[in-house]
Amino acid sequence: MSVTNIFQEELQELDRKEKEEVEVIGDSIEECLRLASEHFNRKLHELDYRVIKRGKKKLFFSEPFHIRVTIVPEDDILSELEDLDQKLTGGSGKLTSKELRDVIEPKDKDGRAIVKIFRSGIFLTVHPPVGNGKAVSLDEIAKRLSYRGVSQLEQSKIKKIMDEKKGEPVLISNQKPKNNMEASLVTDISSDQMRANVTLIPAKPMGRDLEVQDVVNALKSIGVIYGIKEDEIKKYLDEEKFNIPFAAAEGDVPVNGKNAEIRYHVRTERSINFREDASGRVDYKDLDLIENVVVGQLLAEKIPAQPGKMGRNLYGMLLPANDGKDVELRQGKGTILSEDRTKLTAEVNGQVLYASGRLSVETVYRINGDVGIKTGNVTFLGSIIITGNVEDNFQVKASGNIEIFGTVQKSVVEADGDIIVRQGITGREEARIESTNGNIIAKFIQNATVITDKDIIVQEGIMHSNLMAGGKVSCQGKRAQIVGGVVQATKLVHAKVIGSQANPTTEIIVGNNPKIQKQIQEYESKKSENQSKMDQITKTQKTLQARKDSDPASFTQENEAHLQKLEAGIKKLAKRISEYDEEIQTLTAYMEELSAHGKVSVAKTLHGGVTLKIKNAEFKVKNEVKSKTFLEENGQIRQLPYEDPEGEKKDWRKKRRNR
Numbered sequence: 001m002s003v004t005n006i007f008q009e010e011l012q013e014l015d016r017k018e019k020e021e022v023e024v025i026g027d028s029i030e031e032c033l034r035l036a037s038e039h040f041n042r043k044l045h046e047l048d049y050r051v052i053k054r055g056k057k058k059l060f061f062s063e064p065f066h067i068r069v070t071i072v073p074e075d076d077i078l079s080e081l082e083d084l085d086q087k088l089t090g091g092s093g094k095l096t097s098k099e100l101r102d103v104i105e106p107k108d109k110d111g112r113a114i115v116k117i118f119r120s121g122i123f124l125t126v127h128p129p130v131g132n133g134k135a136v137s138l139d140e141i142a143k144r145l146s147y148r149g150v151s152q153l154e155q156s157k158i159k160k161i162m163d164e165k166k167g168e169p170v171l172i173s174n175q176k177p178k179n180n181m182e183a184s185l186v187t188d189i190s191s192d193q194m195r196a197n198v199t200l201i202p203a204k205p206m207g208r209d210l211e212v213q214d215v216v217n218a219l220k221s222i223g224v225i226y227g228i229k230e231d232e233i234k235k236y237l238d239e240e241k242f243n244i245p246f247a248a249a250e251g252d253v254p255v256n257g258k259n260a261e262i263r264y265h266v267r268t269e270r271s272i273n274f275r276e277d278a279s280g281r282v283d284y285k286d287l288d289l290i291e292n293v294v295v296g297q298l299l300a301e302k303i304p305a306q307p308g309k310m311g312r313n314l315y316g317m318l319l320p321a322n323d324g325k326d327v328e329l330r331q332g333k334g335t336i337l338s339e340d341r342t343k344l345t346a347e348v349n350g351q352v353l354y355a356s357g358r359l360s361v362e363t364v365y366r367i368n369g370d371v372g373i374k375t376g377n378v379t380f381l382g383s384i385i386i387t388g389n390v391e392d393n394f395q396v397k398a399s400g401n402i403e404i405f406g407t408v409q410k411s412v413v414e415a416d417g418d419i420i421v422r423q424g425i426t427g428r429e430e431a432r433i434e435s436t437n438g439n440i441i442a443k444f445i446q447n448a449t450v451i452t453d454k455d456i457i458v459q460e461g462i463m464h465s466n467l468m469a470g471g472k473v474s475c476q477g478k479r480a481q482i483v484g485g486v487v488q489a490t491k492l493v494h495a496k497v498i499g500s501q502a503n504p505t506t507e508i509i510v511g512n513n514p515k516i517q518k519q520i521q522e523y524e525s526k527k528s529e530n531q532s533k534m535d536q537i538t539k540t541q542k543t544l545q546a547r548k549d550s551d552p553a554s555f556t557q558e559n560e561a562h563l564q565k566l567e568a569g570i571k572k573l574a575k576r577i578s579e580y581d582e583e584i585q586t587l588t589a590y591m592e593e594l595s596a597h598g599k600v601s602v603a604k605t606l607h608g609g610v611t612l613k614i615k616n617a618e619f620k621v622k623n624e625v626k627s628k629t630f631l632e633e634n635g636q637i638r639q640l641p642y643e644d645p646e647g648e649k650k651d652w653r654k655k656r657r658n659r
Contacts, residue, residue: 021070027055029065036069048072111136111165114240115148116209122150122173124158128165138162149205150175181207185218188245193313196224198248200236210237219249224314227251254311257324264300267291268354290365292381293346299359302329302342332360349399350382363400370406371396383417401438408433408448424460425450439471453515462487462495464504468514474645480603482506488514490591493600494645499607499621506607511598511615511632516591520584527580534573541566600630601645612637 022039026032029049037044048070055065109130116123124145129135141158145151153172161170183203189196196219203209215233228249236246293299308321331337332355334348346352350363363382370388371378378384383400390396392410401417408425418438425431427448433440435452442450444460445467453470459477464484467473472492475482481497484504490513499506544563548555598614606625611618614632627642 021068023052023066023068025064025066027064029067032065032067033069040069040071042071046072107131109133113141113144113162114169114238115144115150116169117148117150117175117177117203117206118209118211119177121171122175123169124161124172125167125169126162126165127167135165136162147205148203149178149207175206177203177208178206181205183207183210185210185215187218187222187248189222189224189314193315193317194251194253195247196222196227196249196314197245198233198236199245200242202240202242212237215248224249226312226314226316249314251313251319252309252311254319254321255309256322257306257308259324260305260327261303262300262327262329263303264354264359265298266293266300266352266354266359268359290378290380291352292350292379293352293361294349294381295346297346298343299335299346299352299361300329300344302327304342330358332358334361334363335359348382351380365398371411384415389423408442419452427465451514456489470513470515472645482508488512489598491598492645494603495601496603497605497607498600498602499605499610501607503607503609506610507613508600508610509613510600511613513591516587520587520591523580523584523587527577527584530573530577530580534570534577537566537569537573541570598632599643599645601643602628602630603642603644 022036024032024036024039026035029051033044033047033049036047036049040047049067050070051065051067053063053066056063107130110133111129112127113136114125114127116125124141126136126141138155138159141162145153145158150173157172161172181204184201186199186201187196188199198215198219200210212230212234215237216228216230219228226249229247232246233248236244305324305326308323310321311319313319329337329341329344331344332353334346334350336345336347337343338345344359346361348361348363350361351365353360353362364385365378365380365382366385366387367375367378368387369375370391371386371394372389372391375394377395377397379395379397381399384396384398384402386396386402386404386406389406390404390408390411390413395412395414396402396404397412397414399416401419402413402415403418403420403422404413405422407423408421408427408431410427410430412431413419413421413433415435416437417435419433419435419440421433421440421442424444424446425433425442425448426446431448433442433448433450435454437453439455439457440450440452441457442459444462445456445458445465446461446463447465449466450456451468455471456467456469456473458473458475458480460475460479461477461481461483462473462475462485463481465487466485467487467489469489471490472494473482473487473489474492475495479497480495481500482493482495483498483500484506486507486509487493488509490511493508493510498508541563544559544566548559548563600612600614602625604627606621606628608622608624610621612621612630613619614630614637617632617635617637619630619637625639629640629643630637631640632638
């Protein structure tokens with residue numbers, strides 16, 4: 001080789017290093033890599049580096065980092081990714097999927113030529129370039145052939161293969177390989193006998209290249225009979241990855257089965273969970289401490305244990321694996337365990353509790369103390385017992401009964417069943433106590449709204465409150481007095497004293513069920529709305545019908561279709577109005593039946609300033625009235641001697657005691 005050629009090769013090597021290698025100085029390694037990334041116009045994962053001088057931070061000045069950055073060869077990038085995929089996903093290919101390869105593999109890739117020498121002859125493979133990559137030249141192919149020791153070939157045949165770029169091996173010569181010049185390999189078995197590494201050693205000029213079967217035979221010769229990866233072997237041979245160890249065979253690692261587990265669909269630990277509204281505000285009273293469940297709700301399920309998967313080493317020996325351990329899904333009170341013992345559901349509505357490894361559903365929730373800042377608002381699908389008070393601005397809601405041993409202050413209490421307040425209600429006008437299907441019982445009621453479909457029973461007094469009862473309102477204690485406010489009941493209002501000498505505005509209404517009356521009003525409103533629509537449509541229909549009758553020739557099919565739609569709409573609205581009429585009549589008859597014997601009974605004194613309304617009759621009391629019962633007859637309120645509504649019960653009790 002001439003001196004000129006040597007210089008040219010050195011210049012080419014310097015040019016390559018300038019394009020693929022650079023030294024960078026910066027305040028940190030990250031800064032150096034960023035600068036190198038900009039210089040090479042490459043992504044960070046495509047770069048490798050070596051620290052030449054590590055930087056230091058001192059008091060008055062700092063020494064910078066000095067690193068040498070190189071471009072990672074394209075094949076090495078994918079090779080590293082494949083190794084990582086093997087470690088993290090067990091070779092699932094998720095990290096080397098087509099989508100990721102499209103990102104990592106360069107869009108522009110030069111073509112290449114591969115020369116293989118086998119027993120059957122010499123083969124040339126020319127791979128086409130990718131994207132804007134450079135195609136392999138005839139000179140490069142000639143150098144490649146020369147390197148392998150191949151000569152005396154037809155140039156035209158080589159050029160044809162180069163032009164076609166099929167990427168497939170083509171026989172170019174029947175020359176036989178030289179003896180003792182063939183490629184070789186080195187094998188290495190891991191200590192656990194689960195991995196066989198192979199390192200390919202290239203052939204010398206005109207030496208025979210290894211084929212897949214050669215590598216397989218070499219592995220079998222050292223006893224490897226299982227897990228041979230022929231595709232991986234072929235890849236390394238085709239791509240001529242020499243002197244790089246790779247896993248040519250791998251055993252199957254035994255996989256222990258997963259233990260059975262209990263998957264809970266409810267919380268097993270009590271924790272405070274603050275909820276945000278749409279505007280991001282947090283209600284610190286809504287602590288969500290109770291886990292409510294309904295009948296049939298899935299509480300927990302058992303995920304069965306999985307059997308272990310036996311492994312196998314390179315020599316074909318089976319490796320044992322442990323099956324997963326079982327666990328019991330334990331049943332608690334108020335729950336149902338499925339026949340296969342894998343699903344636990346709620347047998348009743350209530351609060352789900354977790355203790356001693358089992359779930360149970362309690363139908364009664366007991367609060368020892370007050371409902372306040374410690375408990376937050378309470379909502380429970382069952383009954384609630386509160387040993388203390390319900391403090392200002394808190395809520396208690398239950399699907400069963402609520403029993404409160406203390407007082408209810410300026411708060412909201414709602415239940416489907418009975419509500420019992422042993423020490424009374426002191427609401428300061430903002431308390432609301434409501435039961436949809438139970439009685440409300442309290443020692444006294446003051447400045448509160450109390451609503452129920454059944455009875456309201458008060459021991460002491462009702463003061464300046466708004467009461468609505470579907471049954472009766474009764475004060476039965478020593479100071480059983482109703483003073484101020486509005487008291488409504490369907491059947492009866494009973495007290496010892498109604499009103500006071502101070503003449504506060506007090507209104508007693510009997511014979512009108514508030515909820516039924518509200519339903520009637522809603523139906524009447526809907527009926528009126530539909531009647532208005534029908535009147536408007538009827539007017540349009542008559543106009544269109546008159547036009548048809550006067551000039552049938554000009555009445556189009558579209559007009560006829562519109563007329564039929566109007567007539568259908570009128571029939572539909574008429575039917576709906578008729579249904580509302582029926583509902584109104586049914587509810588009115590029902591309310592008449594309930595209130596047929598509506599009364600107001602005053603055991604001692606009815607003071608002036610009280611207004612009595614029984615059904616459609618009204619009586620404003622101007623002077624004191626003693627011990628009377630009031631009822632409605634022929635549109636007038638009639639006064640009768642006092643009748644004790646509890647009289648029959650008292651007589652029955654006396655007779656029972658006398659027996």
